[in-house]
Every structure is written in C-alpha cells, then in structure tokens.
Amino acid sequence: MASNRIKTWFLAFLVALGLLSLPKGTALAAKKGEAALGHSFNTVRACVIGGMTMTGVWDEIVKRFETKHPYRVELVATGPLERITPVFRRGWADFLLMHSCDDNIGLAADGYAINLRPCARNDLVLLGPPSDPAGVRGLKDGAEALRRIAESKSSFIDVTTSNGSQELGHTLWQRAGIRPRGDWFLKDEAVNSEALLSTAEKKGAYFIFGRVPFTQAKHPRGKLEILVDLDPTMRRPYLLMEANPDRYPDANQAGAKALGDFILSEEVQTFLAEYGKDQNGGFPFFHPVWPYGPALH
Numbered sequence: 001m002a003s004n005r006i007k008t009w010f011l012a013f014l015v016a017l018g019l020l021s022l023p024k025g026t027a028l029a030a031k032k033g034e035a036a037l038g039h040s041f042n043t044v045r046a047c048v049i050g051g052m053t054m055t056g057v058w059d060e061i062v063k064r065f066e067t068k069h070p071y072r073v074e075l076v077a078t079g080p081l082e083r084i085t086p087v088f089r090r091g092w093a094d095f096l097l098m099h100s101c102d103d104n105i106g107l108a109a110d111g112y113a114i115n116l117r118p119c120a121r122n123d124l125v126l127l128g129p130p131s132d133p134a135g136v137r138g139l140k141d142g143a144e145a146l147r148r149i150a151e152s153k154s155s156f157i158d159v160t161t162s163n164g165s166q167e168l169g170h171t172l173w174q175r176a177g178i179r180p181r182g183d184w185f186l187k188d189e190a191v192n193s194e195a196l197l198s199t200a201e202k203k204g205a206y207f208i209f210g211r212v213p214f215t216q217a218k219h220p221r222g223k224l225e226i227l228v229d230l231d232p233t234m235r236r237p238y239l240l241m242e243a244n245p246d247r248y249p250d251a252n253q254a255g256a257k258a259l260g261d262f263i264l265s266e267e268v269q270t271f272l273a274e275y276g277k278d279q280n281g282g283f284p285f286f287h288p289v290w291p292y293g294p295a296l297h
Contacts, residue, residue: 126228
C-alpha cells in the first residue's frame with residue numbers, strides 16, 4: 001500500500017514539474033494535466049488550434065459528435081501551436097488538430113502521433129491599401145502579385161508573427177524568382193495581429209494574412225483590402241492526428257480516431273462548407289477537404 005502511495009505521489013510530482021516548463025498561457029492544459037495520471041476512456045482529450053475554437057467551429061463539431069458517440073470531448077489546450085504541441089507531447093491529450101507545419105510532421109516522425117489526416121483548409125490572402133500602388137488587385141497568382149510589388153518597390157511587410165503567412169511568403173517569393181531586399185521590404189515588429197494591421201494601415205503596406213483573422217479582427221475597415229486571393233497555392237491544410245498508444249499506453253486512441261473519423265464524415269464536411277459565410281465575406285471559415293463542399297476556385 002505504501003509503495004502504491006509513493007508511486008502515485010512520484011507521478012504527480014513529475015506532472016507538476018512538467019507544468020513549470022509549459023509556455024505562458026497554457027493554464028487550461030496545466031489545470032487538466034493531471035489527466036495523464038489516469039483518465040476515463042469515455043473522454044477524448046483534445047488540443048485544438050485557436051482558429052478552430054475562436055470561430056465557434058470546434059464547439060459545433062463537438063456538440064454534433066457527442067450526440068452520436070459514447071465519448072465526451074474535453075478541450076485541454078487551445079491557441080497557437082507553441083501552446084498546444086507541448087501539451088500533446090507530454091501525453092496529456094489524445095487528439096490534436098492544427099494547421100500543417102513542420103511541428104506536427106515532426107510529432108509523427110518522432111513517434112508521438114499516428115494517423116495524420118488532412119481534414120480542412122483555410123486560405124491566406126494578400127492585403128494592401130485601397131490605392132493599390134503595385135496594381136495587383138484581382139490577380140489570382142500570388143507570385144505575380146509579389147513580383148509587381150517588388151518592381152514598384154511598394155511597401156511590403158514580411159509577417160513573422162504568423163507561421164502560415166511567413167511560410168507562404170517564402171514560397172511565393174521563390175516562385176517569383178525574387179530575393180526581396182531594400183527599404184520597401186519591412187520586417188514585422190508587431191506583437192499581435194491587431195498591431196500588425198495597424199502598422200500596415202499606417203505604412204500603406206502589402207502583406208500576407210489569413211482571411212479569417214482579417215475578417216474577424218476588431219479594427220476600422222477601409223484602410224486595408226483583400227486584393228489577391230483564390231490562388232490555389234495560397235491555401236493551408238489542417239491536419240488531425242491521434243496520440244500513439246505505443247508511446248502513451250493511457251491514450252484514448254479509439255476515441256481520438258472516432259473523433260477524427262467524424263470530422264471527415266460527410267456530415268461535418270458539408271457543415272464546414274457553409275459555416276461562417278455570413279461573417280467571412282461569403283467564404284466558410286474552413287474549407288472542407290475533397291470530395292465534400294465547393295473548391296476555392
């Protein structure tokens with residue numbers, strides 16, 4: 001009996017110690033991290049990227065899922081990838097949903113996650129001043145738009161506070177065959193999205209940004225416009241995955257797979273094709289993956 005108490009205390013100590021190294025803002029995960037010591041297999045512990053939760057998409061999916069399956073979904077962490085991936089790595093979640101990037105590919109390569117599947121996609125756009133000094137309005141080719149911006153030496157902000165914007169920017173500059181440099185190529189020094197939008201407005205600059213965070217941002221309209229969109233290469237896939245039971249024997253992999261299967265069902269994919277259109281300029285917050293729902297172009 002004493003040895004069991006010591007073992008339980010030691011496991012609790014390890015969990016508490018791990019909490020100290022979590023990134024700032026993971027209070028939700030920290031509070032529920034004790035689930036790693038033993039949790040109900042009727043529960044699916046989920047880490048979900050912030051865009052899914054801030055738009056209400058996740059709550060709607062969970063509500064539908066719980067009415068049809070014998071599982072309850074517990075959101076243990078949400079926010080940017082820096083907040084949710086450490087929680088998943090520590091074995092405190094059974095399910096992870098986030099945009100495709102090196103981080104989640106690494107989770108699979110290192111044996112933390114299994115069954116990675118694309119489940120949705122969002123689109124990024126090129127924003128800029130209504131005056132459009134580079135003459136890119138209406139283009140459907142992001143690389144051509146950046147080429148015109150460089151040729152005209154119009155102000156362009158290299159967004160570094162968003163992995164998606166930064167990665168896409170590098171891809172489009174490479175496609176355009178241009179290595180941007182000069183006073184017109186501005187480094188992103190904003191601390192958040194609102195500060196970035198404000199800076200771009202003041203400088204009359206172009207930049208790459210997500211459609212959803214732009215349409216949902218709380219800032220005055222009129223000084224920035226979506227000038228280039230619907231380029232198929234300006235999409236970002238979202239992946240779902242399950243905790244690897246070989247690494248995490250306590251993971252509810254069956255429940256996580258059931259949740260993933262449900263998100264990929266015709267019901268949810270059809271729902272995604274329509275949800276948010278009235279708030280997002282006629283576009284859904286998250287586009288479904290083929291074959292359900294309309295394509296971007």
